[in-house]
Amino acid sequence: MENSLSRRSLFRAAAAVPILSAAAAGTTPATAAAAPSATTPHGGRPDTTAQRFTIAVLPDTQYLLDDGGSDAEPVRATLRHLDRERAQDNIVFMTQLGDVTEHGTETEMRAASRAFDAAGRLPYSVLAGNHDVSGDDQRGDSPYLRTFGPQRFRRMETYGGSSPDGYNSYHVVRGGGREWLVLALDWRLSDAGLAWTQGVLDEHAALPAILTTHDLVWAEDDGTAHLSDNGQRLWDRLIKGNDQIFLALGGHYWPSGRTTLTNDAGHPVHLHITNYQDRYYGGAGMVRYYGFDLARGVIDVETFSPWLLAKDEPTPLEAEHVELSGDVDRFTVEIDFDERFAAFAPPVLPAPLPPSAVMPRGTVAYWRFDEAGLAAAGSDGAHVAPGTVARDLTGNGNDLTSELLHTSDRNALTWSAEHHDAQPARASLRFDGGKSPDRGAVLRTGPDAPVNSATFESGYTIETFLKLPEPFEGDHSWMGILSWEGRAGDAGKHSGWSDDEPTCSLNLSGERFLQFVVYPVPVDADPTSWSHAIPVGRWMHVALVNDGRHTVMYVDGSKIVRNAAEESRGISTLGKPFAIGGTQSAEKYGQGFYGWIGDTRIVSRALRPNQFLTARGR
Incomplete structure (x- = not known):
């Protein structure tokens, strides 16, 4: 008699227990055959x-x-x-x-x-x-x-x-x-x-x-x-x-x-x-x-x-x-x-999308680094001069201005044609930040930008595309990706790691775990989400979604496991600039980001994964 269990089921079982006859295992072929089998998808046909x-x-x-x-x-x-x-x-x-x-x-x-x-x-x-x-x-x-x-x-x-x-x-x-x-x-x-x-x-x-x-x-x-x-x-x-x-x-x-x-x-x-x-x-x-x-x-x-x-x-x-x-x-x-x-069948990539196609209701800010968003966008590898403006394409006035950190030379920030395949724009910025000595570059909003003081108590979605270099050389632990400036202590928040850390930031740990830490508006708490160790040499999309109660981090559209269980409503902003490329401590920048950053968007409500920047047919 032929056992009706699938081969994969049997192999999984074999990995867990020794091979025994049905009698020795205390079962009969009939009871084994009666075990539930997986539902067959696609009407019994393979999914091509x-x-x-x-x-x-x-x-x-x-x-x-x-x-x-x-x-x-x-x-x-x-x-x-x-x-x-x-x-x-x-x-x-x-x-x-x-x-x-x-x-x-x-x-x-x-x-x-x-x-x-x-x-x-x-x-x-x-x-x-x-x-x-x-x-x-x-x-x-x-x-x-x-x-x-x-x-x-x-x-x-x-x-x-x-x-x-x-x-x-x-x-x-x-x-x-x-x-x-x-x-x-x-x-x-x-x-x-x-x-x-x-x-x-x-x-x-x-x-x-x-x-x-x-x-x-x-x-x-x-x-x-x-x-x-x-x-x-x-x-x-x-x-x-x-x-x-x-x-x-x-x-x-x-x-x-x-x-x-x-x-x-x-x-x-x-x-x-x-x-x-x-x-x-x-x-x-x-x-x-x-x-x-x-x-x-x-x-x-x-x-x-x-x-x-x-x-x-x-x-x-x-x-x-x-x-x-x-x-x-x-x-x-x-x-x-x-x-x-690639030589005989290059992959068919999604077409780039105009800014208007990726600004849903509630979009607070949208930055991209192609000709549409970056003044004087250059050729691949071209230096981005200090003072270069990355326009907020929503028209809400949240333009970013580039600046070099410390004594960094102009190689700290360059324009790149690299991009995530699903990114709406076909460009990014290459940051060459690091430690010992601290170096890097950031892009910051102006002192009166509306996003500086937005608290997002009804929810928010913050998205960005990033890529780490391969090989990933040097010590870049705890480098910042994006953040709001200002001390948590000045917002009356003292529960976290330090009063000197900002009220909201996305960072990378020494183990290459993404860390999103945010101080909510109503309470003194610092709910923190952690990703897995992210790969080098590969583009990824990161989304931070808050529904007014809890925050969920997504990497490439997949929810990560270590999302903060604490309730989290809003962001305790202090009216200070939002920045891409670094995170302050005690209102000073140390090392800058090391890698590529692409399109970045902030929306004042929780989006579903099929509404992210990676989605098509919006």
């Missing part, structure tokens, strides 16, 4: 817009489809599992790596056809290995071609076409909100096959490509892989000259292994061998998940046997092969997808 998706890889199944004596059930179990878990594991495609059968006979191909019927709605590709066919892709008719030729794939929504000989095909797969090209190439590609493949790449020049074939790389016992003779031919004549190909997968050899080579464009190409036919039960229908995570910039790889996973009481040998966890079977490939694909 999600940032995380899976491409499954099925290697050589020849020992399981051998008319001399074999068992096709592990193959069927794997394909049933992939079809059943399409939505749960967000499986958008499966690619098979050749040697479907042992001898390529009519009988074996019929058995393979019946086994692959278990894939149901799952789109997939199949390619020929040396046990399925002989010669190159100009061989003509064969039992393989009659079984896994173009006619098998024509109804699949991913299928793009086949070579005239029928032995090579391609699919266009959608995942992560974009399209991917999957090439399924014969085990021996002729010159005509190479030309056809190049034509497919040229026709889909903006798509990142995954090349699959049977004979590509072989591996040493430690998993270090090397190009085979056929793999070298493919590398020289196809892979290295086509920057689109970032991942190439093969079977044929064992043990499994991997390597990374550099193509003609200077970019890495990951080449993997996946084959488990030497393992117990001819590989037991092992399948490999390539889990693409576009948010994290990785492909997480894992290998397991759905057939063995479904067994209620596996034998010791079966239990040993449920999941493989060696360095060549479970690993992570790091890929900055946008950077890797």
